[in-house]
Amino acid sequence: MRLTAPETLDTPRLSLRPWTEADADALFAILAANAAHLRPWVPFARDLPRDGAEALARIERYRAQHAEGSALRFAVRHRTSLVGEAMLFVREGGCELGYWIAADHEDRGYATEATRALVEVAFDQGIDAISIRCEAANAASNAVARRLGAHLERDETVPSVRDDTPVPLSCWVLTTAAHRRSGSTRTHA
Numbered sequence: 001m002r003l004t005a006p007e008t009l010d011t012p013r014l015s016l017r018p019w020t021e022a023d024a025d026a027l028f029a030i031l032a033a034n035a036a037h038l039r040p041w042v043p044f045a046r047d048l049p050r051d052g053a054e055a056l057a058r059i060e061r062y063r064a065q066h067a068e069g070s071a072l073r074f075a076v077r078h079r080t081s082l083v084g085e086a087m088l089f090v091r092e093g094g095c096e097l098g099y100w101i102a103a104d105h106e107d108r109g110y111a112t113e114a115t116r117a118l119v120e121v122a123f124d125q126g127i128d129a130i131s132i133r134c135e136a137a138n139a140a141s142n143a144v145a146r147r148l149g150a151h152l153e154r155d156e157t158v159p160s161v162r163d164d165t166p167v168p169l170s171c172w173v174l175t176t177a178a179h180r181r182s183g184s185t186r187t188h189a
């Protein structure tokens with residue numbers, strides 16, 4: 001499967017854009033400021049960029065994945081402020097949603113609003129179910145899955161992203177029909 005997306009995705013409050021090289025310093029800064037916020041939950045936060053050059057190398061990988069359609073990774077902005085990232089990954093038999101929002105922008109509905117736009121991109125290209133996988137203890141992330149209209153399909157046990165100790169993982173599935181019922185905020189061109 002090859003994912004495609006419009007270059008601009010706008011929701012009522014947020015803009016989603018594929019990462020560009022010009023974002024390297026902002027990506028480095030937001031990841032450095034949110035290291036403690038992200039490390040407990042996000043696998044890539046184990047190995048954060050140490051400077052703008054490493055962030056740039058990361059963005060170049062993201063752009064290559066985006067171009068080949070294996071992962072769509074969007075910088076999420078509120079007005080001009082970078083506030084987080086929304087991602088869609090190709091997985092065996094479908095695709096998976098990913099997201100993070102900086103600590104000082106949490107609890108405003110941004111993760112739900114940004115991921116809703118990506119979910120519609122996926123559904124528009126014929127994907128009929130999207131998975132969301134988050135540790136059972138990650139209450140905020142499970143709440144996003146629930147708000148999107150996903151249903152909890154099963155639990156798994158996986159190594160934690162913190163120290164590889166086994167932890168319960170919630171495996172959510174979002175279907176087209178359930179998503180339509182949960183509401184849409186997309187206004188992308």
Ligand SMILES: CC(C)(COP(=O)(O)OP(=O)(O)OC[C@H]1O[C@@H](n2cnc3c(N)ncnc32)[C@H](O)[C@@H]1OP(=O)(O)O)[C@@H](O)C(=O)NCCC(=O)NCCS
Nearest residue numbers: 041099100101106107108109110111112134139140141143
């Ligand atoms: C998970 C995360 C993306 C949520 O971002 P957000 O923009 O705050 O999410 P939203 O505001 O759209 O929705 C959050 C929901 O979680 C709820 N929530 C927030 N913190 C919570 C907590 N500690 N316990 C329970 N619910 C919580 C909010 O109230 C809201 O649900 P509700 O409106 O139904 O009450 C953000 O906390 C984050 O980036 N965390 C670290 C990285 C991460 O966990 N990423 C996901 C990995 S699977």
